[in-house]
Amino acid sequence: MATGFNKIRIFNQGHITTNKPLIEIKNISKEFDGEIVLKEVDLTIKENEFVTLLGPSGCGKTTILRILAGFENPTSGDILFEGKSILPLAPNKRQVNTVFQKYALFPHLNVFENIAFGLRIKKFKEPDIIDKVKQMLKLVKLENFEHRSVNRLSGGQQQRVAIARALINEPKILLLDEPLAALDLKLRQEMQYELKEMQVKTGITFVYVTHDQEEALTMSDTIVVINNGLIQQVGAPIDIYNEPRNRFVANFIGESNIISGIMIEDYKVKFEAHIFDCVDRGFSNNEKVDIVIRPEDMKIIDKDIAPMIGVVDSIIFKGVHYEICVIVDGTEYVIHTTKAREIGDIVGLDVEPQDIHVMEVGVLGNE
Amino acid sequence: MLKKILKYLDKHIYLVLLAPFMILSIIFTLIPIINSFYISFFDFSFLNPSKRSFVLLDNFKAVLTDDVFLTALKNTLLFVVVFVLAEMFLSLIVAVLLNAKIKYSNLYKTLIYLPYVVTPIAIGGIISQLFKKNSSLVLFLAKFGFENVTWNSTAPYAFWLVLLIVIWTQLGFFMVIYISAIKEIPEELYEAAEIDGANSFKKFRYITYPLLKNTRTLILFMCLLVSFQLFDLPYLISTIGGTSPGTPNNTTMTLVMYIYANAFRYNNMGLATAASVILFIIIFILSFVQNKLGERS
Ligand SMILES: Nc1ncnc2c1ncn2[C@@H]1O[C@H](COP(=O)(O)OP(=O)(O)O)[C@@H](O)[C@H]1O
Ligand SMILES: [Mg+2]
Numbered sequence: 001m002a003t004g005f006n007k008i009r010i011f012n013q014g015h016i017t018t019n020k021p022l023i024e025i026k027n028i029s030k031e032f033d034g035e036i037v038l039k040e041v042d043l044t045i046k047e048n049e050f051v052t053l054l055g056p057s058g059c060g061k062t063t064i065l066r067i068l069a070g071f072e073n074p075t076s077g078d079i080l081f082e083g084k085s086i087l088p089l090a091p092n093k094r095q096v097n098t099v100f101q102k103y104a105l106f107p108h109l110n111v112f113e114n115i116a117f118g119l120r121i122k123k124f125k126e127p128d129i130i131d132k133v134k135q136m137l138k139l140v141k142l143e144n145f146e147h148r149s150v151n152r153l154s155g156g157q158q159q160r161v162a163i164a165r166a167l168i169n170e171p172k173i174l175l176l177d178e179p180l181a182a183l184d185l186k187l188r189q190e191m192q193y194e195l196k197e198m199q200v201k202t203g204i205t206f207v208y209v210t211h212d213q214e215e216a217l218t219m220s221d222t223i224v225v226i227n228n229g230l231i232q233q234v235g236a237p238i239d240i241y242n243e244p245r246n247r248f249v250a251n252f253i254g255e256s257n258i259i260s261g262i263m264i265e266d267y268k269v270k271f272e273a274h275i276f277d278c279v280d281r282g283f284s285n286n287e288k289v290d291i292v293i294r295p296e297d298m299k300i301i302d303k304d305i306a307p308m309i310g311v312v313d314s315i316i317f318k319g320v321h322y323e324i325c326v327i328v329d330g331t332e333y334v335i336h337t338t339k340a341r342e343i344g345d346i347v348g349l350d351v352e353p354q355d356i357h358v359m360e361v362g363v364l365g366n367e
Numbered sequence: 368m369l370k371k372i373l374k375y376l377d378k379h380i381y382l383v384l385l386a387p388f389m390i391l392s393i394i395f396t397l398i399p400i401i402n403s404f405y406i407s408f409f410d411f412s413f414l415n416p417s418k419r420s421f422v423l424l425d426n427f428k429a430v431l432t433d434d435v436f437l438t439a440l441k442n443t444l445l446f447v448v449v450f451v452l453a454e455m456f457l458s459l460i461v462a463v464l465l466n467a468k469i470k471y472s473n474l475y476k477t478l479i480y481l482p483y484v485v486t487p488i489a490i491g492g493i494i495s496q497l498f499k500k501n502s503s504l505v506l507f508l509a510k511f512g513f514e515n516v517t518w519n520s521t522a523p524y525a526f527w528l529v530l531l532i533v534i535w536t537q538l539g540f541f542m543v544i545y546i547s548a549i550k551e552i553p554e555e556l557y558e559a560a561e562i563d564g565a566n567s568f569k570k571f572r573y574i575t576y577p578l579l580k581n582t583r584t585l586i587l588f589m590c591l592l593v594s595f596q597l598f599d600l601p602y603l604i605s606t607i608g609g610t611s612p613g614t615p616n617n618t619t620m621t622l623v624m625y626i627y628a629n630a631f632r633y634n635n636m637g638l639a640t641a642a643s644v645i646l647f648i649i650i651f652i653l654s655f656v657q658n659k660l661g662e663r664s
Contacts, residue, residue, distance in 0.1 A: 069558075069562065071558055071561075090561075091558070091561050091562045092561060092562055092563060092564035092565075096562070097562055098558070098559070098562055100555045100558070100559060101555075102553070102555065104553065104555035104556050104558070104559045106556060106559075106573075106574065107578070108577045108578055108580070117559075117560070117563055117573070118562075118563035118564070120573075121560070121563045121564050121565050121569060121573075122563070122564060165559070166562075169562075169563060
C-alpha cells in the first residue's frame with residue numbers, strides 16, 4: 001500500500017454497502033440556454049453508499065443534485081429510483097432530501113420549529129413531532145438548543161440544524177451540497193467525522209458534493225470525479241488516489257508528478273531516457289502515455305546506481321516531511337522525504353514498479 | 368485659535384454636513400410647528416394680523432364643539448380604517464401574485480404603479496371627466512339602478528368614491544415595497560419547503576407571510592400616515608364643478624381639508640391652528656410608536 005496515506009484519515013474502512021442499486025442516473029445531459037453543463041452522465045448509486053461528487057467549481061455538481069432533487073429537469077436521459085423513473089415526480093414525492101449550500105434555515109423559526117417544519121407540513125400529531133425532533137436533536141448533538149433562534153447559532157450549529165431538518169423526513173437519499181464549505185478547517189474536520197458517523201448510523205445514502213479532494217477521500221465510499229460536466233472517473237478513494245485514470249484526476253487528487261513517456265511493451269515504460277519496469281499492460285507497443293508518480297513514492301537513492309539523476313532546486317519543511325523539488329533534465333519532480341537535502345545537491349531518483357501509474361493520454365470520462 | 372476651530376470642525380464634521388438640511392427644516396418645519404402651537408392660543412386673522420387677542424383654550428373648545436370638525440374627524444377615522452385594511456391586504460396580494468412567474472407581470476406592475484406617479488390634479492381631472500353628467504360611465508352605472516346620481520357630490524357615494532380612488536392611486540407604491548421585500552427572501556427557503564411538501568399556499572403561509580413581518584409594520588404605519596394626512600384627492604374631487612370642499616354636507620371632509628378650508632377659505636385661523644395641533648399630536652404619537660417598534664426589530 002502507498003505510504004502517502006499518513007495524511008489522510010479514512011473513516012469508513014470496513015463499512016460495507018449493500019450492493020443493491022438505489023439510483024441509476026442514465027445518460028443525463030443538461031443544457032442551460034444552449035450551453036451544455038452535463039454531458040451524458042451515467043452513474044449508479046447503491047443503497048447505504050456515501051457517494052461524493054468531486055470536481056472544480058462550475059463543473060456541474062450542483063446541477064446533478066438539483067436534477068436528483070427535482071428542481072431541474074435534464075435535457076435528456078433518465079433517473080431511476082429502485083428501477084422506476086422519478087423524473088415525473090415533484091420534489092416532495094421523491095424519497096430525497098437536501099442540505100443546502102447556505103443551510104437555508106427559516107430565520108423566523110427557532111431550532112425546534114425549523115426541524116419540525118416538514119412534519120408540520122405533513123400534519124403529524126404534536127407528540128410525534130416532539131418525539132422525532134428530540135431524536136434528531138440528539139443525532140446532531142444539539143440537545144437543549146430547541147428554543148434558540150437559528151440566527152444566534154454558529155455556522156457549525158446551523159449546519160447541524162439543516163441536517164436534522166432534512167433527516168427528520170426519513171429520506172432514502174440525502175443530498176448535501178458543499179455543506180462544510182463555510183466552516184473553518186478544524187470544525188470542518190470534526191463535522192466530516194460526524195457526518196460520516198450519522199450516515200453509518202442512519203443507513204441513509206448520502207450524495208455529497210465537494211470541491212475539496214481531501215474531504216472526498218476522507219468520507220466517501222465512492223468518489224465521482226467530474227470535470228466540465230463529464231465524469232472522469234468513478235471509484236473507491238484508494239483506487240482514485242492510486243490509479244487515476246487521466247491527467248485531470250491525477251492533478252485534482254493530491255499533488256502528483258505527471259510525466260510524458262512511452263510504453264515500450266507490456267510492463268515496460270520509458271521516461272527520462274530510462275526504461276522502467278511497471279505493472280501496467282494492454283497498451284500498444286511504443287504508445288505515448290502519461291505517467292503519474294506520487295511525491296511520497298519517489299525515492300532518493302545513491303546517484304551511482306540510480307536510473308535518474310537530478311539537482312535539488314528547492315526544499316520546504318512540511319512538518320512530517322520535507323517537500324523537495326528536483327530537476328531531472330528540465331523536468332520538475334516533487335518528492336516527499338523525511339531526510340533533508342541542500343539546494344544544489346546532485347541526487348539519484350528511483351521508483352518501484354508498482355508506484356508507476358501509466359495512463360492513456362488525454363482520456364476524458366465517458367469514453 | 369484657527370487650528371482649534373479646524374480641529375473642532377474636523378471632529379464634528381457631521382454638524383457641517385447636516386447644517387444645510389437642519390437649517391432648512393428648522394425654517395420650514397420646526398418654526399411653523401411651534402408658531403402654530405403659539406397661534407392656536409390666539410384669536411387671529413390674516414385680514415388684521417396685528418390685532419390679536421390671547422384666548423387660551425377657546426380655539427380648542429370651538430374646534431371640539433364644531434360639528435364640521437367632528438364630522439371631519441369621524442370621516443378621517445373611517446377613512447383610515449378602511450384604507451389601511453384594504454391597502455395592506457390588496458398590496459400584499461398583488462405583490463405576491465405579480466412576483467410569481469406569470470406572463471407580462473412587469474406590464475401589470477407598471478400599470479398598477481402608474482396612478483401613484485400621476486399628479487393628483489390629473490387624477491382629479493380624469494375623475495371629473497369620468498363622472499360628469501351623462502358621461503358613458505355614469506350612463507352605464509345608471510343601468511344598475513344608479514339613476515340621477517352625481518357620483519362626486521351625492522352621499523354616501525362621494526365618500527366611497529374618494530376612498531376607492533385613493534386606494535387605487537396608492538396601491539402601486541405599497542406593492543413595490545412588498546415586491547422588493549419578497550425578492551429579498553432566498554429561493555432556497557422555498558425549495559427547502561417544497562421538498563417537505565409545501566404547496567404554494569403553504570409556502571406563502573409559512574415563509575413569505577412571516578418573513579414580511581417588518582415590511583408589514585412599515586406599510587401599516589405608512590398607510591396610517593398617508594390616510595390621516597389625506598387632502599389633495601378628496602379636495603379636488605369634492606370641488607369638481609365648483610362645489611365647496613367636503614361636498615355633499617361635509618361627508619368627504621377630512622381633517623386636513625378642515626384645516627385648509629378654515630385657514631384659507633373661511634379665514635378662521637384659530638380653528639385651523641387648533642385643529643392642526645390636534646392632528647400634529649395624532650401623527651406625532653404614530654411616528655413615535657413606529658420608531659419604537661423599528662428600534663425593537
Ligand atoms: N439556472 C442556471 N441557468 C444557467 N446556467 C446555469 C444555471 N445553473 C447552473 N448554470 C451553469 O452550469 C454550470 C455548472 O454549475 P453548477 O452545477 O452550479 O456547478 P458546481 O456546483 O459544480 O460549482 C456553470 O457554468 C453554471 O454557470
Ligand atoms: Mg455548486
